[in-house]
Amino acid sequence: MLPDSFRFGVLEKKGNMEVREEKLPHLKEDEVLIKQEACNICTTDYQQWQGKREHQGYPMAGGHECSGLIVAKGAKVSNSLKVRDRVCVIYDYCGDCDSCKKGDITSCRNIQQFGKNYSDQYYGIFGFANYFIRKSKSVVKVSADLPAPEASFVEPLSSVLKGIRKLRIHSGFDTVVVIGGGTMGLLNAAVSQAMGARVIVSERNPKKVEKMKQMDLELIDANITDPVEEVKKRTNGNGADIVIVAVGTSSANDQALNMIKDDGGKILLFAAGYPAPELNVDSNSIHYKQCELIGTYGSSLDDFNNAAKMLSERRIDVSPLIEEEVPLTRIQEAFEKAGTRGNYRVSVLLHS
Structure with missing residues (x-):
């Protein structure tokens, strides 16, 4: 009944x-x-x-x-x-x-x-x-x-897929740094890995750091090392091809601007923050670095369907x-x- x-x-x-x-x-x-x-x-x-x-x-x-x-x-x-x-x-x-x-x-x-x-x-x-x-x-x-x-x-994964599409990841070539190891940060990391990128996650919360160790992710523990310096070190001084900001804070935005490479880097502003975070960058820096600041929100119908397919096929755990x-x-x-x-x-x- x-x-x-x-x-x-x-x-x-x-x-x-x-x-x-x-x-x-x-x-x-x-x-x-x-x-x-x-x-x-x-x-x-x-x-x-x-x-x-x-x-x-x-x-x-x-x-x-x-x-x-x-x-x-x-x-x-x-x-x-x-x-x-x-x-x-x-x-x-x-x-x-x-x-x-x-x-x-x-x-x-x-x-x-x-x-x-x-x-x-x-x-x-x-x-x-x-x-x-x-x-x-x-x-x-x-x-x-x-x-x-x-x-x-399905819904949160679909929103990740929309942002990842905008990044145009080059499989086997790009290094993606995700700032923030929360739920959405780790979803972004998982999809970026599935797209063939090398992925590094930066996190400072001790519980989340332990979670990422269990998941065998390449990790930067921001409690013991400076994330910007560590990214430069791990990329032979070049910086990241892509940074995904998965926490809504001004400090994360600042880190992203300093982590990307000097020529053609991309920053995906995935997370919202309340109160609204600041983004301190001048247009000359964007101009000379030829960098991209990319916003993303929500999902398309294709993103929802693709997320359902990925989960159903267990391509993302x-x-x-x-x-x-x-x-x-x-x-x-x-x-x-x-x-x-x-x-x-x-x-x-x-x-x-």
């Missing part, structure tokens, strides 16, 4: 996650009902819980790194989606604006990414809900045997990035753990 109501986590105000219950609406002909199994807590989620992103609005029925099983489908849903398929949720989008027509669905002009798109009362896309109805175009299929917390990495699994009934505790410095992804299990 299909449910007629659903339970979901909602951020009522700074520091206060609650579990609420609402009636499920009627399933429309172009929609699917998903039994959402897991939703991982993103930096965007816990930073609002910490009070750093209050511009996103309250009450926030957030969570956007979620996956689950289709349990019902509307009459006009494509045969490519079947009941019992495992899917990962992607953002809703109009499909008609210029951004959507180019595939850049997270830049949709008509549907605000964290707006009140599913409710008149709540912001957000209800990732922390045990059941939810979505447009069939707003999901991508993943392998049936991929655990739900790992399947939930995200299991080491799951810190802990916590049931929905303890979602406040889950956010406390997610916001603890040094922790990786905390996965909220929605049917435990």
Whole structure:
């Protein structure tokens, strides 16, 4: 029997996650009902819980790194989606604006990414809900045997793929330095390695340093050596071809500018920071070094599909990035753990 109501986590105000219950609406002909199994807590989620992103609005029925099983489908849903398929949720989008027509669905002009798109009362896309109805175009299929917390990495991995595409990595040639060994830093490192680059990760948090040692990554421990000097040393004085800034701080931006090689280096500004970090560079330096400062945000529809494929084929192993699994009934505790410095992804299990 299909449910007629659903339970979901909602951020009522700074520091206060609650579990609420609402009636499920009627399933429309172009929609699917998903039994959402897991939703991982993103930096965007816990930073609002910490009070750093209050511009996103309250009450926030957030969570956007979620996956689950289709349990019902509307009459006009494509045969490519079947009941019992495992899917990962992607953002809703109009499909008609210029951004959507180019595939850049997270830049949709008509549907605000964290707006009140599913409710008149709540912001957000209800990732922390045990059941939810979505447009069939707003999901991508993943392998049936991929655990739900790992399947939930489709969204963050897709955003990494978008940035990596812009870098145009030369396989077997480029040295990529990732500043920051958190979840997104290590995803950037893994994809860069898969693209054939030599990858070095710089990190100072002791817990993250130990994690990278376990993962056998080439590491710079920023507690015991200067990252800029160490990069120059390991590249015969040349500097990195590419630096990916995966932490949102002014000091990381400064390091990146000093790490890149003097001719044609690239910096990918992957992470946002709150308060906004500074970038101290003059245009002459960019001019004479012929360097590229590249911004990236969100994902295209192709990025979502490619991320689902990479995870399903186990070309990227995200299991080491799951810190802990916590049931929905303890979602406040889950956010406390997610916001603890040094922790990786905390996965909220929605049917435990």
